Amino acid sequence: MKKENQISLIPNNILCTHKTDYLPRCEQITYHMHDAYEIYLFLNGEAEFYVEGNMIKLKRGDLILVPPYVFHAADSHNIQTYDRAFINIGADYLKSLSNESTDLSKCFEYHTLKMNSLHLSEGEIDVFLPIIDAISNSLDAPAYGSSLLIPSLLTQLMVYLNKKAMSENTQGKSIGVKSTSLNNIIEFINQNIADLPPIHELAAHFHYNADYLSRCFKSATGLTLQHYILEKKIALAKQYLASGMTPGEACELCGFKNYSNFSRTFHKYTGHSPSTYK
Secondary structure, eight states: OOOOOOEEOOGGGEEEEEEEEEEOOOSSOOOBEESEEEEEEEEESOOEEEETTEEEEOOTTEEEEEOTTOOEEEEOSSOEEEEEEEEEEEHHHHHHHOBTTBOTTGGGOOOTTSOOEEEOOHHHHHHHHHHHHHHHHHHHSOOTTHHHHHHHHHHHHHHHHHHHHHHHTOTTOOOOBSOHHHHHHHHHHHHTGGGOOOHHHHHHHTTOOHHHHHHHHHHHHSSOHHHHHHHHHHHHHHHHHHTTOOHHHHHHHTTOSSHHHHHHHHHHHHSSOHHHHO
């Protein structure tokens, strides 16, 4: 039985990797989410990238910007060499590198029906990769000055990406939508997470039978509809708790009907009670 998807926690505020290996052929997409921002650069191979219900067929130089707590996945139809580079950056860490006049997270602004995507030319790849490799090397083998070098390099990279995003005005570009109906449902869930109707009413709202909708959602995302909704509620609860709200306030704002159910579900998905997590 497939293990349920969980939120991946990013240790030490930043992960940075450039690697080439094999992407096995998948019968079903395996979505995941992080508690951090992700910058994903595709270099070589044959793969598709999914963000919620949206899909792009990747080509060399495609760069995807994924905000925290958003489901995403890479998928291939063939076993092949897969070359990519990515960085995961903790939200608080990226905020600490920003200031009042420069918000380095601006390029991650996200709309469910759309995907934040840029495309790097060969010259831009030649600028981007050495920075990633330098950050990765400093993380893997810390040396004198690494604590200063890493935030300096990351700030340089984020300024570069934000300027490119603003100049191309490509934030929220709609690319390769896999299913308009699926995207509409995901959008509805995200906008009404605190006051969602039961699944049978949600299905009826979109003129579907509940069992049929659940099967379609599972086939498209690898997640049951109920699991997707709970993951989103728990991700939102974590953000509320991290912002200073009480467990009771987080419970109410995430749409749980009673605290005991919220606490039990939160512990199941995170391994901690809401109060312990806070």
